[in-house]
Amino acid sequence: MSSVSAYYNGKTVLITGATGFMGKVLVEKLLRSSPDVKAVYILVRPKAGQSMQERVANMLKCKVFDRVREDCPNFHEKIKPINAELTQPKLAISAEDEEELLTRVNIVFHCAATVRFDEPLKHALQLNAMGTQRLLELAQQMQKLEAFIHISTAYANCVRKCIDEIIYPPPAEPKKLFDLVEWLDESIIQDITPKLLGDWPNTYTYTKALSEYLIQQEKGNLNIAIIRPSIVGASWHEPFPGWIDSFNGTSGIFVAAGKGILRTVIANNEAVADMIPVDVVINLTLAAGWYTAVHRPKNMLVYNCTTGGINPFFWGEMEQYVMSTFKRNPLEQAFRTPNAHLTSNYLINQYWITVSHKAPAILYDLYMRLTGRKPRMMKIINRLHKSMMLLQYFSTQSWDWSSDNMNMLMGQLNTEDKKLYNFDVRQLHWSEYIESYCLGAKKYLLNEDMSGIPAAKQHLRKLRNIRYAFNTTLLVIIWRIFIARSQMARNIWYFVPLPGGPPIPSNQQLWASESESSRKIHSLQLQPAFIVH
Ligand SMILES: CCCCCCCCCCCCCCCC(=O)SCCNC(=O)CCNC(=O)[C@H](O)C(C)(C)COP(=O)(O)OP(=O)(O)OC[C@H]1O[C@@H](n2cnc3c(N)ncnc32)[C@H](O)[C@@H]1OP(=O)(O)O
Ligand SMILES: NC(=O)C1=CN([C@@H]2O[C@H](COP(=O)(O)OP(=O)(O)OC[C@H]3O[C@@H](n4cnc5c(N)ncnc54)[C@H](OP(=O)(O)O)[C@@H]3O)[C@@H](O)[C@H]2O)C=CC1
Known part of the structure; x- marks a missing residue:
């Protein structure tokens, strides 16, 4: 009998960030593995002209819920949306909704955050740190609360190389910062942000570090656990292999490489x-929720949810697997044939950016203009460079995370739970996983059908022929310019034993080529066979 799924049956759960990438997988797994869960409250804000109800209705149509829809057709009845905005006082929850939450909720999963690396500090603080503090205040008043699970990131303490499952001193005193951003002008905050960040690479990791510390300071008697995932990728098995709906982390990079737009990446x-x-x-998160509520550990447990120390995988291997998958299963309407390379050399990267990113983008945009269409490739390339700049901090370094608590938790699960909530990454076969991830990006992120693969392969063949024709023409043009100006080039050409090319000259001929008259004769002889006049 599964203890974890049995625990959630009959319980009332509150989830923030349920409309996000991880939140949806959490809601789905919870409802599918514990069909008798009493209610799942989700905090949702209205967004982009859509009301909270419309957003939830759209969310439930998402493919990620297909499996639970099949198993429990009425699963949506368990979901209770609550209008909320985490950056507002009291989370902007109505008094009536608040009362309902305070009297019913048993477990809180806090996933909401801004994960943007370039988020202005004020907003990142308001959401990631102050939002967490406000949710904690609400949780303190919940009468039946058994556990509060906070999703952090393994990179919250990325200024350290070895990261244990403990809370480290924060980069700054959170409350002082809150005061500061409250009264300082937005533009001044922007100006002093690099100084405040110190060694932290972005406002995301900085505010995540602050929120971990805040939780430790203000947890009171709450039963809390913190989960720190590293780079979260597509699903391994559930609800479908390769399921993904976010361009964040590596997914956008895979897509850009598969489309042939991204050719060079700074990475080690x-x-x-x-x-x-x-x-x-998500399996670890649900298991940690159960463990925190049932076993009530004396100290707040932090779970580093990483793979590097257990089943390491390297960026070089990733390049190979991604490229090999997209060559065998191309994306539709690729810009060029997929051919991305990693380099840790800044100058080499700059060279390839110029030759393989900017030059083709300029030519393509010129072609678009000439054919009366809107140029767009340079814009895409600039956006890609911006995101690569922000990501390279993570692709050029390694960190050591300890995973004792993850191992301890695995040891606490019974045999059935070990299967149902599998988080044993030793079983992960990276080449298979990356293939399934790339195919998932094709299917779920880009909505491409697998039946379109033959046409996509045909398109790649067309691109290859265009490339051959372009390279040949370029070679001929360069050669013509060179040949016309350089005696040395003509002499070198003389030694190239091309089939049907000029005969290898004798020494006499070479000496003779010094004279003006023979130079003319040679330049006629030296025309490569493939130049069409
Ligand atoms: C061969 C391969 C080897 C791989 C070799 C190394 C890879 C090296 C990866 C390291 C990975 C570390 C990951 C750290 C570990 C965490 O903590 S992971 C979670 C952290 N958060 C992130 O990854 C978020 C990073 N993203 C951002 O900060 C912002 O999206 C950016 C990059 C600054 C771009 O901002 P922006 O230009 O304002 O664009 P934004 O409005 O965000 O997006 C516009 C559109 O482009 C899409 N998009 C966003 N980013 C991308 C992207 N990268 N590509 C394509 N589309 C994208 C959006 O979905 C959006 O679509 P719509 O909604 O408009 O339909
Ligand atoms: N993705 C990754 O690689 C990693 C993620 N994490 C952590 O996991 C958690 C989930 O990340 P992920 O699912 O990828 O992120 P997403 O960006 O996909 O989802 C973020 C969620 O937070 C909600 N949210 C954002 N702002 C507010 C607000 N002001 N009020 C209410 N809700 C808000 C979003 O709602 P809305 O739909 O309204 O925008 C969305 O549901 C985060 O805490 C993140 O730090 C940690 C490590 C890696």
Whole structure:
């Protein structure tokens, strides 16, 4: 008998960030593995002209719920949306809704956050740190609360190389910062942000570090656990292999490489690519919720949810697997044939950016203009460069995370739970996983049908022929310019034993080529066979 799924049956759960990538997988797994869960409250804000109800209705249509829809057709009845905005005082929850939450909720999963690396500090603080503090205040008043699970990131303490499952001192005193951003002008905050961040690479990891510390300071008597996933990738098995609906982390990079737009990436081939499938994170999160509520550990447990120390995988291997998958299963309407390479050399990267990113984009945009269409490739390339700049901090270094608590938790699960909530990443076969991830990106992120693969392959053949024709023409043009100006080039050409090319000259001929008259004769002889006049 599964203890974890039995625990959630009959319980009332509150989830923040349920409309996000990980939140949806959490809601799905919870409803599918514990069909008798009493209610799942989700905090949702209205967004982009859609009301909270419309957003939830759209969310439930999402493919990720297909499996639970089949198993429990009425699963949506368990979901209770609550209008909320985490950056507002009291989370902007109505008094009536608040009362309902305070009297019913048994477990809180806090997933909501801004994960943007370039988020202005004020907003990142308001959401990731102050939002967490407000949710904690609400949780303190919940009468039946058994556990509060906070999703952090393995990179919250990325200024350290070895990261244990403990809370480290924060980069700054959170409350002082809150005061500061409250009265300082937005533009001044922007100006002093680099100083405040110090060694932290972005506002995301900085505010996540602050929120971990805040939780430790203000947890009171609450039973809390913190989950720290590394780079969350597509699902390994559940609800479908390769399920993904976010361009964040590595997914956008895979797509850009598969489309042939991204050709060069700053990364260290030998650095650990610490990726973790989303279903593994969610299984660990649910198991940690159960353990925290039932076993009530004396100290707050932090779970580093990473793969590097257990089943390491490297950026160099990732490049190979991604490229090999997209060559065998191309994306539709690729810009060029997929051919991305990693380099840790800044100058080499700049060279390839110029030759393989910017030059083709300029030519393509010129072609679009000439054919009366809107140029767009340079815009895409600039956006890609911006995101690569922000990601390279993570692709050029390795970190060591201890995973004792993850191992301890695995040891606490019974045999059935070990299967139902599998987070044993030793079983992860990276080449298979990356293939399924890339195919998942094709299917679920880009909505491409697998039946379109023959046409996509045909398109790649067309691109290859265009490339051959373009390269040949370019060679001929360069050669003509060179030949016309350089005696040395003509002499070198003389030694190229091309079939049907000029005969290898004798020494006499070479000496003779010094004279003006023979130079003319040679330049006629030297025309490569393939130049069409
Ligand atoms: C061969 C391969 C080897 C791989 C070799 C190394 C890879 C090396 C990876 C390291 C990975 C570390 C990961 C750290 C570990 C965490 O903690 S992971 C979670 C952390 N968060 C993130 O990854 C978020 C990073 N993203 C951002 O900060 C912002 O999206 C960016 C990159 C600054 C771009 O901002 P922006 O230009 O304002 O664009 P934004 O509005 O965000 O997006 C516009 C559109 O482009 C899409 N998009 C966003 N990003 C991308 C993207 N990268 N590509 C394509 N589309 C994208 C969006 O979905 C959006 O679509 P719509 O909604 O408009 O339909
Ligand atoms: N993805 C990754 O690789 C990693 C993620 N994590 C952590 O996991 C958690 C989930 O990440 P992920 O699912 O990828 O992120 P997403 O960006 O996909 O989802 C973020 C969620 O937070 C909600 N949210 C954002 N702002 C507010 C707000 N002001 N009020 C209420 N809700 C809000 C979003 O709602 P809305 O739909 O309204 O925008 C969305 O549901 C985060 O805490 C993140 O730090 C940790 C490590 C890696």
